[in-house]
Amino acid sequence: MSMDLILKPSCGGCGSTSDLYGSNCKHTTLCLSCGKTMAETRSKCRECGVPITKLIR
Incomplete structure (x- = not known):
């Protein structure tokens, strides 16, 4: 199931x-x-713990 991006x-x-x-x-x-x-240092999402590797719009 795909989740929509909500900023x-x-x-x-x-x-x-x-x-x-x-x-x-x-x-x-x-x-x-x-x-x-955060992407350069591969910081982790505070909610799910996945490394942040890219930004999306």
Whole structure:
């Protein structure tokens, strides 16, 4: 079953409200800066524990 991407109104990392993306697991909304940092360091989603490897729109 495919889950639709639903972005939250602000970044889960810094609270920014612009240039938002979803994580590959679709649980986390991130700004481009936080998302790039999390993907580069393969940080894990706080909800499901999957490593964040890419951002999706």
